Amino acid sequence: MATMIPENISGLSSVTAGEKRVFKLFKELLPDDYIVWYELRVEKRHPDFIIVGPDLGLVVIEVKDWQVGSIVSADKNNYDLKTDIGITINPQKQARKYMWEIINKLKKDSKLIGQSGKSKGQQLIFNYGHGVIFTRIARKSFEKHGLTETIDKEVVIFQDDIKNIEDNKDSNLLKEKIISILPFYFKDNVLKNEHIARIRGNIFKEVKLESDNDTVFKVMNLKQEQYAKGLGYGHRVIRGVAGSGKTIVLTCRAKYLSEVHLDWKILMLCYNTSLAAYLRKIVDTKSHNNIEIKHFHNWINEIFKKVDMESGIYQDEKITNNIFNITDEKLNTLDKYDAILIDEGQDLEEEWLRFIVKMLRNPEHSHLVLASDGAQNLYSRKYTLKSVGIKAKGRTIIMRENYRNTKEILEFSHRFITDDKIHKSFDKEDNDFFIDPKSSLRNGPDPRLIKCSDFHEEINVIANQIKELKALGVDYRDICILYFYGKQLGIIESKMLSNNIYYFPICKSAKNKKMFNYDQDRVKISTIHSAKGLDFKYVFICGIYKGLSKRYNESKKLIYVGMTRAREELRITYSIDSDITRNIIEIAPKTNLELKILKKRLEKDNFKKSQEEAAISKEVEVNKEIQKPKPKRKSILGRIMSIFK
Template sequence: MAFTVPESIRSTATAGERLLFRTLKTYLPDDYIVYYEPNIHGKRPDFVIIGPDLGLVVLEVKDYTKNTLFQLNQDEWTLVTSSGEQTKTKSPIKQARDYTFHIVDALKKDRSLVQLEGKYQFQLKFPYGFGAVFTRLYQKDFIEEGLYSVIEPSLCLTRDEIDPEKEAFSEENLVEKIMNMFVVPYRLREPLMKEDMDAIRYHLFPEVRISAEFKQPVPYQDQLLLSLHDIKAMDLHQENLAKQIGSQNRLIRGVAGSGKTLILASRAKLLAKEHPDWNILILCYNISLARSIEQMIHHMMKEPDSLFDFDFTSGEEVIQSNPHNIKVRNFHAWLKNDLNIQERDIPTIIEKLEKGEAILPMYDAVLIDEGQDFEGDWFQLVSNLLNPDTKSLLLVEDRAQTIYKRKRSYVQDTGLSFQGRSKVLSINYRNTAQIVKFAWEFYQNKSKLKNKVVSKEHEGEIIAPQSTRRKGAEPAIIKTDNFFHEAKFVARQIKKLHEEKKVPLSEILILYRVKKTYKMDYISVLRRSLEQDGIGYYWLTENSETKRAFEKDDNRVKISTIDSSKGLDFQAVFIVNIDNMPFALEEDKEREASLLYIGMTRAKEFLCLSYSGESEFTRYLDQVEAHKKLVRSEDERSG
């Protein structure tokens, strides 16, 4: 079964389009991608098919009958409308061909997708083709009407070739005809790799780019092309969700690392492009996440639809960054700066808004990240300021990351029902399989909510994560005799990762639960150790100003509380001083388990947990280490 984008076809599609959609989805191989009416740089072909052993094929779909056709040639068709009038239109094959070359021109500029030598130098390294599908005409109609003299038989599909209920239909014939709709004579010697498939998607659909990773290309054509090898694009499931969220209120529940924030930002970009006059608001709980989303949105809106829209003579972008209509705020900054109210005023303001006695800014779309941390009356306030005509509210949450006690009743809080309007993201893309397993086993062991874990879409509280197949190092557990030695160890390991594994300092995060106690100023000790090893650092959570000034790519290690790391991710994460967890002054142990789980799932590649004292959580880590040693010794004996 092929992967389709969108997942299901819109209800207003023609009967013929719905039939072809179902047939392609059912009968094409699993590793094929079928796009229905994709928006490719302003053009909308009916279907685009990409397959590893196929290349790329564009299909134009027509519901013409024999009575529709009046006069035809290879370029122009004269049709008879239902009212009996004649109208001229471009030949379906010419339409499909034009769409195809529009796509090919966009892809040819990527050096990784073209042949660099030989007979077909500078052509795409894979075949591309086009065809037309006639959903109400049969092969016998083509023969009787002489249509094959106008359209090459290899470039068209008829009803009996796409309808599984017709006797003449066969899966082999369908696939063979699509495989032969080519205007270039060569076939693929080797199938396209996943990187090639991603590169095609990356150029054709700007919304699938993970733009937080986007680096400004250098202003020389050859180097620009080379710089696009290390591209990063959304997973197909994420792409489907970002494009298919639909209008009005939606709820996305996802595990840590599933791309919730990325989808939210991508959705905001799509709304801003489709509705440039809309007032769009993104809200989240913590300041550093708001700053991170703001940077992501900035990159997304600044990036041209085509990465090749650069003036190579001047070295400047042809497309200038325009101010966009998306505001990103953490909730309390929004209250203070945009609404000019305080949290204690919210119930009174809601009452006044409902009576029409107060005027505050209205928003055409609101997107809320980390919704599990929002209070009920916060949602009420937001829903009162949401345009009732659009009802465009996107709520994103992961209850395994809940660190504040909130009551959950979205219908009551927002006045909007999310029944049938929610999606679950259970695949963790951020972390390696080892980190996902380690973090989830800890959470299940220490969380009281573990009995509420389910994986079905609308049942239960917590979603169990499924990891991707990406493998990596096992998380490291380090026990020292005092915090001075712990801080020295962390500094040495950071230096080692940077020098030997080439991990940028800006991709390293140190997380702490407690800044200082009467016994020890943990941050001072940590900073001193980093300075002694010549490691630049930025204390993200020193104060509210440092949170607002946070720039991830500044070539410095970041130091942060676990609370403020929500929504962020780094290649390497060190969680220090775990003996202060659960924190003695924190009565809610559930919050502490969620916090440590959040901290662990910030790490994309490397995770290190260190401690120099004892607590409930360190005793768990001691048991994990003891079990690992036991397994190793048994392996050595049996080996």
């Protein structure tokens, strides 16, 4: 069964019966490692279907539901139809045009160009072609009406071909038919996964995650692309565990909508200022100028200014009161949005969400997507979607797979968050969305736990370990230090400066939060709250303090979120005794438990050993002295004679 993007088109009103038929055929009978895209864009700038397979290459398909009797006239350029379509482009010419647009785009990627043989540096490394499927015209009827002069029969799959494949459920026959469309077919031209990723990212820019430096080329996975393009319209909810890619799906959806609906006004909202800065970078709002990306507090204060209300306020209660006082008359003066996409929806107050829904051009039918994470509900928001006007019953996507963390990090954080004391207080939503360690797709080193004498020593240890990582070739940009409250930042900064470590304090000011840039080669320093939605290869958590135990459940959820910011390695330092640190010690991997204590014990043992060795050495020397042969005593005459010498 092929991977279809979107996953389903049966509920779409704009899809023809023939397209649905072909979609079903491709989905059920093409091989598992084939990818098929159905084009949903309103602007017809892309073909009906694009098929990519490792042994196939790339094929562009146009599907036509026409009946032969509806064709008035035809030539190599145009077809004149009796239907409302009237004169339209020849489908083979149309498919060929789309194919060459794609191929010329792919030829710009040097990694897809052959580097050996006669075609070195010139030809793509895979087969490609284009074709037409007539779902209601049989081969004989096509020939009888003289249409073979307008389209090459070799690139056409006819109604009777489709029926034969359907009746026999013959996957091999379908594959052979598609391969027969290709002008040339070389069996040795087999696409690797990295080549398919580059094809995806070059054709569909919205799936590309990082800028291409000719070696780094990252794209979202296929499941995430299916979610982003198959959401449908109206109100939708994306719920999932941390690291499942909710933010990636939202950004892809925003870019996709921007290209599909050029006249739409699109808003992306999130609760975290630094996340908003990151989203602006990956969405590239200069290229997608109909997308606004805003941090909620800044956005709502802009609204307050527009309706002549007090602005520049960031206290939640004051914001809620202001929103409550916005009259319908004032609301009607504001520009509305065709689509609003909300990340970190679990952190928004009920009244805030209710107002956001009102900012849709049509509150009931315009497009709204809310992404939320049960485990990251750090502020204990409690509301129902229905109560705020979000009508998403039966329109929820659940993302349970984790693509961010290693299995070891997930097992550690899962043991931490599911101890008996806190587990009994979880509601169903919490339990559903903590990450199952089995969902991780990769392994890595165990998290490290390091006991220190005080917070200053914690930061000394972290600084030394950062220098060790740097010596091993790790970039500063891949490292993050997470702390809990403002006063800790000064100590961290001081230690970074004294150790000549380049750093960027995300939470030092509102300006810094807006300036946040993943690519800047600096160690990122942040509170856990401000790091929500972000992740790094190496994460240090420091500064656990006794006051956290007073809010045990909330604090554990907060630390859990901090733990799951780490993609590759997690290291935790601590210097106090509390319920939370005792819990971390209890669940820590034994191989890394109390590294600092073990080190001190080793140092103590070495000192003791050296003392023992010194004592033994002294004893040996004494024994040597004792065992030395005594000089022979001189005779009395000899001693007298020596006096006179």
